[in-house]
Amino acid sequence: xxxxxxxxxxxxxVLLLIIKKIRKSSRLYIIGNGFDIYHGINSKYSNFKYYVxxxxxxxxxxxxxxxxxxxxxxxxxxxxxxIDIVTIVDDAENYLRDTL
Numbered sequence: 063x064x065x066x067x068x069x070x071x072x073x074x075x076v077l078l079l080i081i082k083k084i085r086k087s088s089r090l091y092i093i094g095n096g097f098d099i100y101h102g103i104n105s106k107y108s109n110f111k112y113y114v115x116x117x118x119x120x121x122x123x124x125x126x127x128x129x130x131x132x133x134x135x136x137x138x139x140x141x142x143x144x145i146d147i148v149t150i151v152d153d154a155e156n157y158l159r160d161t162l
Contacts, residue, residue: 072139128146129144
């Protein structure tokens with residue numbers, strides 16, 4: 063299930079980049095397997111990393127905290143399966159304790 067959600071998010075991100083690139087065109091063709099990268103569209107996970115870091119630093123810091131950062135950006139989809147649930151639960155408990 064997580065992989066499907068991640069695939070959808072990645073597809074939407076790539077679509078956004080493509081749409082920005084070809085705004086004036088009335089047709090959108092989506093072709094995979096490196097076609098986007100070959101044509102200069104910045105749709106690698108490393109590009110996504112820099113985008114998130116620059117545009118949503120809170121999200122970037124959470125991703126860095128809750129995932130193995132050595133593999134997060136090099137194998138994003140695979141790494142999402144190994145979220146650090148213990149740290150998330152600890153943070154949630156601390157947050158609830160501090161706000162109640």
